[in-house]
Amino acid sequence: MPFYMTYPMQNTVFEETEYEKDCKRLQEMYPRDARKIQSMVDEECDRMEYEGSMMFDRYPDRLMMEMICRRIYRGLRPEDVEEDGRLHVDEKYFILVQVMLMQEMYRRRCRHYRCRRWY
Template identity: 40%
Template sequence: MDNRLPYYMAYPMPLLYDDDKVARRDLDYMKSLYPAAAKRLIPYIEDECDRLEYEGSMMYDEYPDQLQLRLMCRRIYDRAEEDEEVPGKWLHDLIQVMAYQELCRRRCEHRNMRRKYY
């Protein structure tokens, strides 16, 4: 009897779509390590980014308008400052950093999704 394995069993192909799952799990883990103040801001930032996530949004512009980005961060700040004991410049700076990071992540996902289907 021939004991040779077929080629596809001898050299298994890595799962092509596992990279997205691993990246998402890694991101979720890193978000769980955020300090308490940053964890409280996550829902506000994700809600605002969800609101902007549509085809043709300024979020997907090659160079998003700085004024629109600052207005977006101001809307998040206005909603989040009610929950903070001592809101201030530090909160606004933290919101900007987290919002820009979230926008960057969503832009990358959008680019990768377009590449897969077109």
């Protein structure tokens, strides 16, 4: 076995790319509404993915998480926002936004901490 293959990071990088591919394949099977929510969640998480972001806080703030979910929901269903700015939430979609955001943040946090471990 070549020496470079004995270093454990090589295998970790391969596993990480396989995990990402598998995750994307399964997300392609989501129903249409869930795919739209997932794309908006991905965009929001892309904006939050930087060093020092609240995404990587040990204990993320519940209020901030809810505000992010409301922002995603508002972009998803602008017809639910009344003239006075209040948001009338369709509970099933809002819960789905919350669950998908938490899952995506968990996935990115795991990837972030696994990658930082090696340097």
